[in-house]
Amino acid sequence: MTQNDNARHDMNHDTQPQPCTAPLAATLDVLRAALGDDAVRVGEQIGERAMTDWTRHDPTRPAALLLPRTTDEVSRALAICHAAHQPVVPQGGMTGLAGGAIARTTDIALSLERLNGVEEIDAASATLTVRAGTTLQSAQEAAAEAGFELALDLGARGSCQIGGNLATNAGGNRVIQSGTARDQVLGLEVVLANGDVLSSLGKMVKNNTGYDLKHWFIGSEGTLGVITRAVLRLHPQRAARHTALVALDGYDAAVNLLRRLSTRFGNDIGAFEIMWPDFYDFGVKLTGTRSPFDGAYPLYALIEHASFDSSDDGERFAEALSGALEEGAIRDAVIAQSVADARALWAIRECTAEFPVRLDAINFDVSLPISVIGDFVERCRAALDERWPGNESYFFGHIGDSNLHVTVDGHSIPGVDHHAVYAFVYEMLGPLHGSVSAEHGIGLLKREFLPISRSPAELAAMRAIKHALDPHGILNPGKLF
Amino acid sequence: MTQNDNARHDMNHDTQPQPCTAPLAATLDVLRAALGDDAVRVGEQIGERAMTDWTRHDPTRPAALLLPRTTDEVSRALAICHAAHQPVVPQGGMTGLAGGAIARTTDIALSLERLNGVEEIDAASATLTVRAGTTLQSAQEAAAEAGFELALDLGARGSCQIGGNLATNAGGNRVIQSGTARDQVLGLEVVLANGDVLSSLGKMVKNNTGYDLKHWFIGSEGTLGVITRAVLRLHPQRAARHTALVALDGYDAAVNLLRRLSTRFGNDIGAFEIMWPDFYDFGVKLTGTRSPFDGAYPLYALIEHASFDSSDDGERFAEALSGALEEGAIRDAVIAQSVADARALWAIRECTAEFPVRLDAINFDVSLPISVIGDFVERCRAALDERWPGNESYFFGHIGDSNLHVTVDGHSIPGVDHHAVYAFVYEMLGPLHGSVSAEHGIGLLKREFLPISRSPAELAAMRAIKHALDPHGILNPGKLF
Secondary structure (H helix, E strand, C coil), X not given: CHHHHHHXXXXXXXXXXXXXXXXXXXXXXXXXXXXXXXXXXXXXHCCHXXXXXXXXXXXCCCCEEECCCCHHHHHHHHHHXXXXXXXXXXXXXXXXXXXCCCCCCCCEEEECCCCCCEEEEECCCCEEEEECCCEHHHHHHHHHHCCEECCCCCCCCCCCEHHHHHHCCCXXXXXXXXXXXXXXXXXXXXXXXXXXXXXXXXXXXXXXXXXXXXXXXXXXXXXXXXXXXXXXXXXXXXXXXXXXXXXXXXXXXXHHHXXXXXXXXXXXXXXXXXXXXXXXXXXXXXXXXXXXXXCCCCEEEEEEEEECCCCXXXXXXXXXXXXXXHXXXXXXEXXXXXXXXXXXXXXXXXXXXXXXXXXXXXXXXXXXXXXXXXXHHHHHXXXXXXXXXXXXXXXXXXXXXXXXXXXXXXXXXXXXXXXXXXXXXXXXXXXXXXXXXXXXXXXXXXXXXXXXXXXXXXXXXXXHHHHHHCCCCXXXXXXXX | CHHHHHHHHHHCCCCCCCCCCCCHHHHHHHHHHHHCXXXXXXXXXXXXXXXXXXXXXXXXXXCEEECCCCHHHHHHHHHHHHHHCCCEEEXXXXXXXXXXXXXXXXXXXXXXXXXXXXXXXXXXXXXXXXXXXCEHHXXXXXXXXXXXXXXXXXXXXXXXXXXXXXXXXXXXXXXXHHCCHHHHEEEEEEECCCCCEEEECCCCCCCCCCCCCHHHHXXXXXXXXXXXXXXXXXXXXXXXXXXXXXXXXXHHHHHHHHHHHHHHHHHHEEEEEEECXXXXXXXXXXXXXXXXXXXXXXXXXXXEEEECCCCCHHHHHHHHHHHHHHCCCCCEEEECCCHHHXXXXXXXXXXXXXXXXXXXXXXXXXXXXXXXXXXXXXXXXXXXXXXXXXXXXXXXXXXXXXXXXXXXXXXXXXXXXXXXXXXXXXXXXXXXXXXXXXCCCCCCCCHHHHHHHXXXXXXXXXXXXXXXXXXXXXXXXXXXX
């Protein structure tokens, strides 16, 4: 239809930044005048941290590093770069796994590290107001001191920053219970490319006054605005934690157990981590422990029950597992009797910390409907075996969150091109409407694979929005699209 | 700063629709050719329902009513209207309380009623795929038949439709436990103004592949796209419900009780409804019952505990309230011993159903940080008494959701201009960063008050996005902005 074609054309904006209208040196002079010399670093003054992230991408020194101290300074910096058509890459704790905060040599990096600290805890409203450069761990500690829990937790907690967590909609360890980073946000302050400050720092759960602006920026990987402050929701502390390792007959049994436990305990089920035998056996070997089970099983689940009532919730959880065992719904189960027991069980799952050292790791972080993950694992393993016989691959995931991780060891396929493995697995997701990134984001590394998960119409809409909010394309160019 | 001013100017798009380029009769001919005569109604063929909503706004007959049967037909209809610059008003069950779906005589109304039915329940993924025109109650019943619960419930359940619920981000009875309509959505299909279909019907909890498009449309009140299908999250059914009415010393005691119960029961607390004495006494009178308490108290809370385990959760809840009573944290409490008891307690809170008959109701649906609601009620009542001595006003709300309702009875202020009362109360919210709409939306009725809750920069960003996604301004013109 002709109208439709014309309309599509309307939205086909170019999201690449237009050429700088001002030479870099002149822009830096204006920035120094606005922010002070100390806040504008170049050359050797720029530390290692600004040059790469946890992807260990080749370190690149940006043209300059800005270190604003306030929202107003972020606003002034962006207004200047917007006027000069100067690309800007927002940076947090640099713990990303998709290259989303890596700057090119012609980009200016903008670090939020000086804009840090918890501003307020409002106990009656159960909210925490925090600056973007605050580490996740500091925010967690402030919440705990006030008797609350911040329901966001990642391995990178000591380094990652709240701004980056929100810009990437971080997932982590508690999604099944409390959702992703997005679900923790009540209010957000963002500086747009042109320097306009959108300060929507409300503490309200309900607020239907026009478009819910915070959701535009959460997960947009720094391409639509720079997050400067946030109001986060606080949760009551969970007093009791109980951990179990369960042996299962297969994937369907795992899904049934998840539904069975959810129906009894709601979101007191705080973790439901699935490990296929390839992963489980490797984890046991790497941690130098021995499996608590005598036999080998088709699937293992590490389950955490985290509740508010410490009196008898442990018994209830144990009872539910005994019941499942008696009915044949599970094959075996061990329940940790101490914190040390629980740590030993978690160590198997957390052997992934050793992956970068022990493996030439080709990592996947995909998501699929929970109902198809089991089939996908079988088909994916068979396809890998056919294409690269002898490959060593490990399957595991947070199935309650529809999130599957696969790690292929490049060492087991001598001379393999990593890119070929990425393309091979990602292509299998397309027909299943799977996602090439469950939690790590697209950044630089998965950009070419984004069309597997997003239709041309969706990409056109994203570009139209990008163009509307950042008409000169200065914010994090080359990422996402 | 000059750059900044220029940038602001960039974003200052006109969101009013441009004049139609084609005469209405010609557009209707093209629509009839595309959708069939039966799907394009005019004049007397248009029923009452398309003419007004639950605001009882003066009934207005739209220029035409479209009744598409499929997403593809919605797409073709919008592409035609886009080409003709013809305004279109999406309509669901017409139960809105802000006039958001009321069409003018020159608008074409687009009803989703034929696009109805539950398409799929995926038990393993715990998802329900549903068409926009399905009533909330049908969707709830389908979920219940499959052993799940749809965690969205409103008084209008029998008439309101899922599409409208999502377009307005409906709140309702279970927000404290499970969030608003937004929180139930995993995937969404939307038709843009130009007819492009964004089909993001994923079932995944985690999916970080570019901008999360569903959040752009949820709560946008039909101004950015027409929602045609959705994938909703299903929850396990809660087996046990216990209801209590509690007498309190004041607002601080209510907040403390809410925190105390949340810390013990998490989100098993399914309702926490606060009633000030003006409301409570009126509710008791209207329902013709008598208060279960001997004395009068400064505040009342109706609390529901809804959990998965029916064995002893009732006792735990009763224990928690006895403990609070012994410690002096509450003044008195009654716990419903039967379903009939529970209904009688709820009847007091639900006396609002009588408001349209008994009162000349001037209704407010505002939100404020939980920590300031108590003060606001006192100040608001004092200000109303000073301005309109003898006014009869009723204060109540879902404080766990930061949502306060106020109803002023126009009968008690002879000759009062409703608009003056609206302006008077809304103006009080501004300095507290309150919201003029917690759950009902802005629509037509609150449009002039939106700037109380949103800054010029926020409104400019909303307009920029509106222009990017609907460049001819055909979707629900005159609403929100």
